[in-house]
Amino acid sequence: MSKFREIRRELHRIPEPGFQEVKTQALLLKYLRQLPADRVEIKTWCTGILVRIKGTIGKRRIAYRADIDGLPITEETSYEFRSEHEGYMHACGHDMHMAIAVGVASHFAHHPIEDDVIVIFQPAEEGPGGAEPMMRSEEYRAWKPDLILALHIAPEYPVGQIAVRPGTLFARTAEIFIELKGKGGHAAYPHQAKDMIIAAAQLVMQLQTIISRNLDPLDAAVITIGKITGGVRQNVIAERVRLEGTIRTLSDAATKTVRSRIEDILHGIEAGYGCEATVEYGADYVQVDNDEALTKEFMAWMRGEQQQVEEPLRMELVECGAAMTGEDFGFFLTETPGFMFWLGVDSPYGLHHAKLEPKEEAIDQAISLVTRYITWKSRQHAGKEQRDR
Numbered sequence: 001m002s003k004f005r006e007i008r009r010e011l012h013r014i015p016e017p018g019f020q021e022v023k024t025q026a027l028l029l030k031y032l033r034q035l036p037a038d039r040v041e042i043k044t045w046c047t048g049i050l051v052r053i054k055g056t057i058g059k060r061r062i063a064y065r066a067d068i069d070g071l072p073i074t075e076e077t078s079y080e081f082r083s084e085h086e087g088y089m090h091a092c093g094h095d096m097h098m099a100i101a102v103g104v105a106s107h108f109a110h111h112p113i114e115d116d117v118i119v120i121f122q123p124a125e126e127g128p129g130g131a132e133p134m135m136r137s138e139e140y141r142a143w144k145p146d147l148i149l150a151l152h153i154a155p156e157y158p159v160g161q162i163a164v165r166p167g168t169l170f171a172r173t174a175e176i177f178i179e180l181k182g183k184g185g186h187a188a189y190p191h192q193a194k195d196m197i198i199a200a201a202q203l204v205m206q207l208q209t210i211i212s213r214n215l216d217p218l219d220a221a222v223i224t225i226g227k228i229t230g231g232v233r234q235n236v237i238a239e240r241v242r243l244e245g246t247i248r249t250l251s252d253a254a255t256k257t258v259r260s261r262i263e264d265i266l267h268g269i270e271a272g273y274g275c276e277a278t279v280e281y282g283a284d285y286v287q288v289d290n291d292e293a294l295t296k297e298f299m300a301w302m303r304g305e306q307q308q309v310e311e312p313l314r315m316e317l318v319e320c321g322a323a324m325t326g327e328d329f330g331f332f333l334t335e336t337p338g339f340m341f342w343l344g345v346d347s348p349y350g351l352h353h354a355k356l357e358p359k360e361e362a363i364d365q366a367i368s369l370v371t372r373y374i375t376w377k378s379r380q381h382a383g384k385e386q387r388d389r
């Protein structure tokens, strides 16, 4: 088994919530500090890490970013290296992303190229979002890249395939938190209470009508309420219910409509159920907008270059559509050109599922692909500089 698959397994055992990735950071540092110290500089930022691998010219910087947090999901995989953190799991593939990033750093530490390579281990992608604050940090600004890439595992694609598209890859996302406050009481006297379980049930159904009845059917959007908490026991009418969810959109117009309709519906719930309804928005991620020209260039490069790569590292390119997943990698792309792509890992259970089991062969394939592309891109920069002289 490759060293990077072993690192992935070690990381898989210790998933941690956003901005609490303390053991994860320590484990990553242990491996990164084994790289040749004369070529590699390491900085930490919160629970994240930035690594600079010095280039032979070092005029430009190419960045590769991985996210490092886990999810509050109780693991149900068949792995013998299951999570040791009760109730937490790497259910979005960040263990794979990190192992690939360590592989990329290790490759360039041993095979330096013209450009500097910056490898970014970013906390809190699932929430509340580590990209934006990391980008504002001195540590990041000092090594701000000229080009940035990232990948995300894709359970629905086979191992050996990647999928990408120029333009929007992922949706804008906004976390939503709704509190309903009515009047508690005895289960046998509903007429004397204001039952927030009934109000919440009605609210969840009404929210879905925003998608089906207020938006242009061709303007995609999703509202998911992923968590409802409320009530105290089976024979007490619930005074309070909290709903937590996420809104996904692909246009500013859809975002505006969704938010304004949520307000309208909440006013209706207040009037209809004699309760108080308040809404708060949490982390709001911009779309992941892949740079058109760079992505097209990458796609053309890949179609040609992969012909020369031998099995089992050869990969096939698929052009995909946009997805309603979100990623705070989108923030990096607002100031640095680059792109994100999907990496096929072939799991019958999808992202955010307790049985997600990405195939580890994809780790070595991804390291090979990313390092080849970055090397090619760096040579292209160096060639251009020579011609400009």
Ligand SMILES: CC(=O)N[C@@H](CCC[C@H](N)C(=O)O)C(=O)O
Pocket (backbone or CB within 6 Å): 092, 125, 126, 127, 152, 173, 174, 175, 245, 246, 247, 283, 285, 324, 325, 326, 327, 328, 351
């Ligand atoms: C790739 C992926 O699954 N990303 C997450 C990002 C979370 C965004 C935010 N915290 C939210 O839920 O709105 C996703 O759920 O798409």
